[in-house]
Amino acid sequence: MNNQTALDLLKDIIAVDSIDGKEKAVVDILEAPLKAAGFECEQVIFANDPSRTQLIATLNGQEEGPVFGFSGHTDVVPVGAVKWNTEPFTATEIDGKLYGRGACDMKAGLAAQVAAAVQIAEEKVPFKGQIKLLISAAEELGLLGAGELTEAGYADDLDALVIGEPTDVQITTAHKGVFWLRLKTFGQTAHSSTPEKGINAIDHLVLAIQAIQSKLDIDVVDPVVGPSTMSLNHIGGGNGNNVVPDNADALFDIRTIGGQDTEALYNHAKEILDELAATVDNFQYELTVEADVKAVSTDMESNLVGAAKSALTNNDREVSFFAFSGGTDASQFTKAGDYPIIIIGPGEMSMAHQPNEYVDVQDFYDMIQINKEIALEFLNK
Numbered sequence: 001m002n003n004q005t006a007l008d009l010l011k012d013i014i015a016v017d018s019i020d021g022k023e024k025a026v027v028d029i030l031e032a033p034l035k036a037a038g039f040e041c042e043q044v045i046f047a048n049d050p051s052r053t054q055l056i057a058t059l060n061g062q063e064e065g066p067v068f069g070f071s072g073h074t075d076v077v078p079v080g081a082v083k084w085n086t087e088p089f090t091a092t093e094i095d096g097k098l099y100g101r102g103a104c105d106m107k108a109g110l111a112a113q114v115a116a117a118v119q120i121a122e123e124k125v126p127f128k129g130q131i132k133l134l135i136s137a138a139e140e141l142g143l144l145g146a147g148e149l150t151e152a153g154y155a156d157d158l159d160a161l162v163i164g165e166p167t168d169v170q171i172t173t174a175h176k177g178v179f180w181l182r183l184k185t186f187g188q189t190a191h192s193s194t195p196e197k198g199i200n201a202i203d204h205l206v207l208a209i210q211a212i213q214s215k216l217d218i219d220v221v222d223p224v225v226g227p228s229t230m231s232l233n234h235i236g237g238g239n240g241n242n243v244v245p246d247n248a249d250a251l252f253d254i255r256t257i258g259g260q261d262t263e264a265l266y267n268h269a270k271e272i273l274d275e276l277a278a279t280v281d282n283f284q285y286e287l288t289v290e291a292d293v294k295a296v297s298t299d300m301e302s303n304l305v306g307a308a309k310s311a312l313t314n315n316d317r318e319v320s321f322f323a324f325s326g327g328t329d330a331s332q333f334t335k336a337g338d339y340p341i342i343i344i345g346p347g348e349m350s351m352a353h354q355p356n357e358y359v360d361v362q363d364f365y366d367m368i369q370i371n372k373e374i375a376l377e378f379l380n381k
């Protein structure tokens with residue numbers, strides 16, 4: 001597979017409108033060259049829907065050794081209401097840029113991984129261990145495909161993983177996690193002309209919010225992604241303005257950093273609320289976790305980061321680090337164990353989910369070579 005056939009492969013997968021669905025059509029296209037190059041391929045059905053498969057493809061080296069993973073997702077976000085200058089599902093090359101939905105996020109990153117893997121196989125480059133691709137479905141709406149793969153154990157043997165999301169060919173070693181806590185308080189209705197006969201759930205919610213905001217310990221900072229944060233983003237409750245409210249709720253959005261234990265965070269919040277219950281009459285609450293997406297953090301001194309740095313240098317690319325603001329499938333795959341994960345791919349994150357999304361064709365070509373070198377240096381070290 002040379003650069004031109006890799007670009008054709010990318011164009012073929014952009015032509016599939018895999019908007020939260022139809023991932024199998026993308027997987028079928030990617031599987032063909034991998035199989036032809038000698039990879040063992042297994043399509044794993046996502047969410048019991050045969051039109052949505054994920055792909056596990058493996059190739060063993062000449063000797064025993066570590067397992068090196070590549071991962072990317074096949075789904076894309078909808079096109080949106082703004083009219084594009086080109087057909088979103090027809091990859092169009094203009095002045096060195098390839099336009100199309102998913103060109104940036106992240107079919108170019110995915111095709112660059114597949115092309116790198118195919119080239120290593122075709123060129124019979126000697127390596128130790130195994131190269132393993134984990135191609136996921138349903139990433140955009142909650143990292144669901146990678147969640148199923150991780151649950152099923154497909155990530156258990158990984159010793160390193162590169163996720164090809166768009167970072168403009170820079171290295172990302174960490175991103176935050178998302179932890180949502182819903183707090184409900186309960187009271188008793190009464191006519192609001194005699195509030196003393198009721199229990200005001202909103203009054204209790206206000207007390208609870210103040211206690212959480214002043215006492216919950218989120219005072220930790222990651223050198224790459226910065227501090228853990230908490231934002232109160234929703235408040236609701238009440239039954240009308242002449243009734244003492246018997247229910248109220250609030251939703252906290254906590255952004256976590258690597259190493260922050262969300263279970264401990266939940267327990268601490270409960271402790272704070274239990275203390276309140278001991279001092280406030282008739283205080284009743286419920287605290288539930290609405291989202292728990294793991295933060296990702298990889299040691300800058302790890303072999304994987306080292307391999308990525310030298311691959312960039314070898315290809316005359318600046319070694320720089322990118323602070324990724326969104327989430328990635330890494331939040332799922334990291335649950336399988338303590339191994340290094342980095343994110344690196346072609347395309348600028350600012351282009352993702354935008355109309356007239358594109359990837360720079362030269363960056364795509366460079367990324368194929370960089371992927372090859374990262375894998376080989378990691379495995380052969």
Ligand SMILES: [Zn+2]
Nearest residue numbers: 073105106165
């Ligand atoms: Zn993406």
